[in-house]
Amino acid sequence: MSAVADHSFPPAAVDPVEAACFHCGLPLARTSYRVEIGGVARDTCCRGCQAVAQTIVDNGLESYYRHRAAPAGRPAPEPDLPDRLKLYDLPEVQHSFVRAAAPHEREAALLLDGIVCAACVWLIEQRIAALEGVRAVDINYATRRARVRWDERRTRLSAILHAVAALGYGAQPYDVARSDSARRAERRTLLWRLFVAGFGMMQVMMYAVPAYIADGDMTADVEQLMRLASLLLTAPVMLWSALPFYAGAWRDLKAARVGMDVPITLGILAASLVSIHATFTAGGETYFDSVAMFVFLLLGARYLELTARTRAAESQERLARLVPAVAERLDRHPAPTGCEQVPVALLRPGDHVVLRPGAIVPADGTVVEGESAADESQLTGEARPVAKRPGDALVGGAANLHGPLTMRVERVGEETVLSGIVRLVDRAQTEKPAIALLADAAARWFVAALLVLAAATGMAWYAIDPARAPWIVVALLVVTCPCALSLATPTALAAATDALQRCGVLVTRGHALETLANATHFVFDKTGTLTRGGMALIGVMPLSAEGRERCLELAAGLESCSEHPIGRAIVAAAAESAARTASGLRAVTGRGVEGRIEGRRLRIGTPAFVAGLNGAPLPQELLFASDEVTAVALGDESGFIALFTLGDALRGEARAAVQELQGLGKTTCVLSGDRRASVEHVARELGIRIARGAAAPHEKLEFVRALQRRGGVVAMIGDGVNDAPVLAQAQVSIALGSGTRLAQVSADMVLMSGRLDALLAAVRIAREARRVIRQNLAWATAYNAIAVPLAVLGHVTPLVAAIGMSVSSLTVVANALRLARLAPAARPDRHAAAGGIAWSGRG
Amino acid sequence: MVRPRLRRSVEILYLLVPLSVVLVFIIGAVFWWALRSGQFEDLEGPRHRILMDDDQAPGAD
Structure with a gap:
């Protein structure tokens, strides 16, 4: 195109x-x-x-x-559109995106599809506004969202949607509740607090700087004026911007513990109260500028932390949002008389659903009719489309790309793969890894010690120089805030989890990242892990003058209708070259297929079956085929044309993955219940030195235990279903999830793409996360080790303390946020599309 | 001590400092109103919209 x-x-x-x-x-x-x-x-x-x-x-x-600045999109023909739109008139469907604006007036939020320039907005606005009964319409060009208000006595929502559709645009209900979540409100409030603090800080600085420069040259009343102005501008910062810290401290105190908000609150309150006292008694120093800056910078750090957390939560929410609201159910299969729109919640196993191109699969099931490809990238991180033919499994949340499909629903609601994934992620997020718990505990002790130290310092300075004592205590409280200590780990973990999820790696246990970074031994299962775990074409050996491509084309033509694993493997291998059309196909169970291509009578199957057609002796080459593979012959009436060898082929990316792990100094092993010879063969191919074949389950366990006794931290990589005990024995278990089996997987991490590349990405991110956490903790410790003695000895003013402490927190959070960049950039186009088509295609 | 020459220029501060405080609050309030009333919601659309006439005769080009 x-x-x-x-x-x-x-x-x-x-x-x-x-x-x-x-x-x-x-x-x-x-x-x-x-x-x-x-x-x-x-x-x-x-x-x-x-x-x-x-x-x-x-x-x-x-x-x-x-x-208009660009040509319009081509409208998709949708003959049954009016019927589908009628569904949106139902109150049950409307309740999530329509609200009553006034008596008899309703307002809906819509997401428009196909807007390419501002003229489109104009066109739609004009058209809707001209409709009978429409009170107001407002389209936001930047967000493609529309708000429509209509009189429900004079028109219906479906009429409005239909008018938009008639112009060639799509309009889908936009679920406000789902998108504008509480988190967004939280973020907004925090931004406001940040803005107020920043604005106050700048202005207070303006008063503070002349005072520093004048250095006592100002008259007392001008100085007093400046103080009062500073107080006025700091008041909103103290009373409103800093509220989250007071609330946090109050929570901590009620729970009888001391968190990082306690010293912050003490610092802010002490500095403010002493400054206010100094203002009204017109004596001593004021530090309003320090208070405002302290609050501003701390809120800045909080904001960054919230960003990291939101991003992790958003990618999870995106998953939950994938499933559409409405599906097209066939009323009777296999003799349908029509299909109806039903809410997905009403689908039951055994129902048949029609998937148009572009539709999102509403539940887990199997393809019954049609051929297409599905985009599962939101679930697996795998960008390439996956071919779907009758018998193939479909996962809810995937997008149907090319042709219409009919599927039989097998699992719905909580039982679907998607719900399983969301549950696993939830679990991981409620579990705190050991390192985070350790940092929390350390921070608590640190705060307790700090409070004692502050009290002692205050008393000591009160004896030496009562005028300076309050400021030294304030400086000490402010400069040693344990934020850096408390924020270092969770922020890094949130950023890393988010990065992993975008690579298609699902972390289901809190400790997984940390342990993966420390793993010394990577033990692979063979079948389905290092190999593809199914029949695949390994080699083509032409026996006549016909070339390799041509042989494949002929074979694929003969096998085009085959349901046998061998046939499908050949068709899959020939997918790039066009298969020849065969006629008169006849399958002989257990032997092969016969048919005609371009007038030639051909057979594919066991060598003996092919020899039955031409009477030729079996080819010598068969002797060289090893036990590992299945040999399939292709021949016509005059002789053999080619031999195909099929077997469990190595994954293409396995060699690179193993080599890179070895390059990182990790020990790699193969552990399998398969025959020793074939396990050793795979190990040799991949350059893995330690191979253990023919291992019974208890022997596998013993193998892992032996490694652990020698001090190894074992990461076990398997398919997650058959080898659950070994996975449990290893310190960290990684499963290659593929499609429908994800839900049953019991592992600490799941590579949802089913590719070993993701393992490398996971190891890389885990190591990087560990490095960042260590850097952060080292930085926080070093900073405090220097700052505390200086503050105790009275060498730190509150302003310097505020800057020092805030910069240290910001550094820690910013350092952690670097992790989020390790993942490949998200595909925004697909993201937007998912939001749009989540509502059953064009509405 | 304040030098005599400086003292006169300092007097203006009695006006300027309160004025700056008032201004800060006004600016804050205006910004708050602007955000609340959606002035920053669509930065693209209005500048195109102003160019489109609703009553132009068909085929005038």
Whole structure:
């Protein structure tokens, strides 16, 4: 379709000889559909474009074509659209996105599809506003969202949606409750607090700087004026911006413990009270500037931390949002008389559902009819589409890409893979890893010690110099805040978990990251882990003059209808080269297939079966085929054409993965219940030195235990279903999840793409996370070791203390946020699409 | 001690400092109102919208 991309839309003034659709800009086919626009007959490419253009003209909105900056999208033909839209008139469907604005007035939030320029917004606004009964319409060009308000006595929502659809755009209900969650409100409030603190800080600095510079040259009353102004501007910061710290401290005190908010609160309150006292008695120093800056910078650190946490939670929420709200159910299978729109919650196992191209799979199930490809990237992180044919499993949340499919629903609701994933992630997030617990405990002790130290210092300085004592205590409380200590680990873990999830690695246990970073031994299962775990074409050996490609094409043609694993493996291998069409196919169970291609009679199957057609002796090459593989012959009436060898092939990325792990100094092993010879063969192929074949389950356990006794930290990589005991014995277990079995997986981490590359990414991120946590803790410790003595000895003013402490917190959080960048950039297009099509295609 | 020459220029501070405090609060309030009333919600649309006439005769180009 590159021709379309290069094609620039002809402006309306150009003669319409140009062979492109006037509406959508796609090249015109031979038959064209004419519409009279602004007195000139224009050609459109299809009935859909014609209908849309005609609607625009009929409503007097031709100037759309003058103002638009890009051609419109091509409207998809949807014959049963009016029926589907009727569904949105039901109160049950409406309750999530429609609210009553006034008596008899309702307001809906819609997400518009297909807007390419500002003229589209104009067009839709004009059209909707002209509808009978519509009170107000407001479209936000930046977010593609529309708010429509209508009188429910005079029109219906489906009429509005239909009007939008008639213009060639899609309008889907936009669920406000789901998207504008409480988290967004939290973030907004925090931003406001940050803004107030920042604004107050800047202004208070303006008063403070002259006082520093004048150095006593100001008259007392000007100084007093400055103090009062500072107090006024600091008041909102003290009373409102700093509220989260007071609340946190109060929570801590009620629970009879001391957290990091306690010294912060003490510092803010002490500094404020002493400054206020100094203001009204007109004696001593004031430090309003320090208070404002302290609060501002601390809120900045909190904001960054919230960003990291939100991002992790959002990627999880995105998963939960994947499932559409409505599905198209066939009323009777296999003799359907029609299909109806039903809410996904009403689907039951055994129902048959039609998936149009672009639709999201509503539940787990199996393909019954049709051929297509599915995009499972949101679930597995695997960007390539997965081919789907009858018999293949579909996972709820995947997107159907090309052709229509009929699926049989097998699992719904809580039993689906998607719910399983969400549950696993939830569990991981409620578990704190050991290092985080340790840091928490350390921070608590640190705070307790700090409070004692502050009291002691205060008393000592009171004896030496009573005027300085309060400021030294304040400086000490402020400078030694344990935030860096408390924030270091959780922020790093949240950022790393988020990065992992974007690589398609699901962390299901809190400790997994930490342990993976420390792992010394990587033990792989063989079947399904290092190998693909199914039949795959390993080699093609042409026996006649025909080339390798040609042999594959013939074989794929014969096997095109085969359900046998061998046949499907051959078809899969030949997917790139076009299969030849075969006729008169006849399958002989257990032996092979016979058929005609281009007039030749061909057989594929066991060598003996093929020899039955041509009477030729079995080819010598069969002797060289090892026990590991299955040999399949292809032949015609005059002799053998080719031999195919099939077997459990190594994963393409396995070698690179093993090599990189070894490069990192890790020991790799293969541990399998398979025959010794084949395990050793795989190990040799991959360069793995330690291989253990023919291991019974208890022997596998013993193998792992032996490694652990020697001090090894074992990471076990398996398929997660058959080898659960060994996975449990290893310190960290990693399962290669693929498709439907994800839900049963019992492992600390799941590689959802089912590819070993993700393991490398996980190891890399885990190591990086460990490094960042160590850096953060080292930095926090070093900072405190220097700052505390200085503050105790009275060398730190509150301002310097505020800067020092805040910078240390910010450094820690910013350092942790670097982890989020390790993941490949998210694909925003798919993200947006998922949000849109989550509501059953075009509404 | 304040030098005599400085003293006169300092007097203006009695006006400027309270004024700055008032200004800060006004600016804060205006910003708060702007955010609340959605002035920053759509930064793209209005500048296109102003160019589109609703009552132009068809085929005027």
